[in-house]
Amino acid sequence: MNPSELVSQLIEPKEHLDTNKYSYKSVLLAALHWPTDGWAPQAMDWIESGVEIDSEIAITLEEFSSNKHYSQANRHRAFALAKRWLKKQSTT
Numbered sequence: 001m002n003p004s005e006l007v008s009q010l011i012e013p014k015e016h017l018d019t020n021k022y023s024y025k026s027v028l029l030a031a032l033h034w035p036t037d038g039w040a041p042q043a044m045d046w047i048e049s050g051v052e053i054d055s056e057i058a059i060t061l062e063e064f065s066s067n068k069h070y071s072q073a074n075r076h077r078a079f080a081l082a083k084r085w086l087k088k089q090s091t092t
Helices: 003-011 024-032 040-048 055-065 072-091
Strands: none
Touching (some): 003 040, 024 055, 040 072
């Protein structure tokens, strides 16, 4: 699917996502792989508001957090989300 079409879904609240056409995972991954960090904050908003993530998204968040091309604030936020997921996995 076209990455531009996927990330454009982040304009609306997550509850408006047509899950018959798009998956949360594909939208989040497209945003986190975007060449600039313009879509990442919206993707992280969705994660913080309850969209479940898996190991692939957590790994992508860690990769994002180590890429100095992105802003420090977004890298720190991505790192915290990945670590929160990892901690949650170790307690289950």
